[in-house]
Amino acid sequence: MKQIAPSELIINSRGAVYHLDVRPEELATTIITVGDPDRVALLSRHFDNIEFKRQHREFITHTGTINNKRLSVVSTGIGPDNIDIVINELDALVNIDFETRIIKEDLTSLQIMRLGTCGSLQKDIPVDSFVASTHGLGLDNLLNFYRHEHNDEEKLMLQSFMTQTQLNNSSQPYISGASASLLKNFVDGFHQGITVTCPGFYGPQGRVLRLGLSNPQLVDRLTDFSFGQHRISNFEMETSAIYGLGRLLGHHCLSLNAVVANRVVKEFSKDSAAAVNSLIEKVLGIVSTI
Ligand code: R1P
Ligand code: URA
Structure with a gap:
């Protein structure tokens, strides 16, 4: 078996993985990722005990238990590039021996x-x-750096997506489904749909401040897209990368998001912090029992 070189899997002097600064024994096998580093403590304050806390850059990890279930909460920061780091390092922590590499x-x-x-x-x-995401559809290109294949349904969905959105010049989209075994626990109280992941918050999500857009119809076309029973419910900046890399590495992934903006009726939540707290309580209530 081939040893992975120190330049490829970077382990620090604490024996912890480079960006997350977490050692294998400090991570639970059930993990909640959040974009906002401040959100980690909002989850772990519900834990019965916290055994481990660490921060390196925007990556904060708290590990503890809730109802006897061991759980880690990890902040990813914003965007698919950070997801590349977080998912690869989480996988390395459980699937690569840090002594032998x-x-x-x-x-x-x-x-x-x-x-x-x-x-x-x-x-x-x-x-x-x-929203619980049935699929993550990536406009962010991350998965295109990895060898990956789409099944026949996914190929047809992507073909239909390209035709309907006319995105031809901006990206080569990819798609992966949620873990069915996780998704089935998050039905009551959740809308479901395809989540589009964008490589930015403004232009890539059709927001105009001072710059013009190459595809001004994008948001409307995403809203109107349909493929059989499937439609696009929402967009954000991490889901497709988590679903794509998670599937390639054999993990069970699910993305659950509170809606803070509605781009069709042009509203923003009057209390987005309350919406996030309510999602946290709902998700922890379910996660602690599965
Ligand atoms: C943009 O404001 C950020 O919010 C969303 C987007 O995916 C992006 O990360 O998620 P988080 O609230 O988890 O950061
Ligand atoms: N996060 C996003 O990426 N987009 C939104 O509109 C709201 C939150």
Whole structure:
């Protein structure tokens, strides 16, 4: 078995992985990722005990238990580039032996749930409601750096997406589904739909401040897209990267987001902090029982 070189898997003097600064024994196999570093403590304050806390850059990790379930909460910061770091390092922590630098023979499949905020692309998915993503559709290109394949349904969905959105010049989209075994626990109180992940908050999500857009119809076309029963519910900046990399590495992933903006009716939540807190309580209530 090939040893992974110190330049490829970087382990610091604490024996912890480079960006997250977490050692293998400090991570639980059920993980909630959040974009905002301040959100980590908002989750861990509900823990019965916290055994581990660490921060390096925007990556904060708290590990503890809730109802006897061991859970880690990890902040990712914003964007798919950070997700590349977080998912690869979480996977390395469980599936690469940090002593020998060799991939383990028995691989561990993590449960990784994103708890974030998003913009709704449908009139009937209002601000302050919650969305569970059936799919992550990436406009961010991250997965195109990895060998990956789409199944026949995904190929057809992407073809239809390209035709309907006319995105041809901006990106090569990719798509991956949620973990069905996780998604089935998040039905009551959640809208479901395809989540589009964008490589930015302004132009890539059709927001105009001072700059013109190359595809001014994008938001409307995303709203109008349909493929069989599927439609696009929302967009944000991490889900497709989590679903794409998570699937390639054999983890169970799910993205759950509070709607803070509705781009169809042009509203922003009057109390986005309350919406996030309510999502936290709902998700922890479910996660502690599965
Ligand atoms: C943009 O404001 C950020 O909010 C959303 C987007 O995905 C992006 O990260 O998620 P978080 O609230 O989890 O950061
Ligand atoms: N996060 C996003 O990425 N977009 C929104 O509109 C709201 C939150």
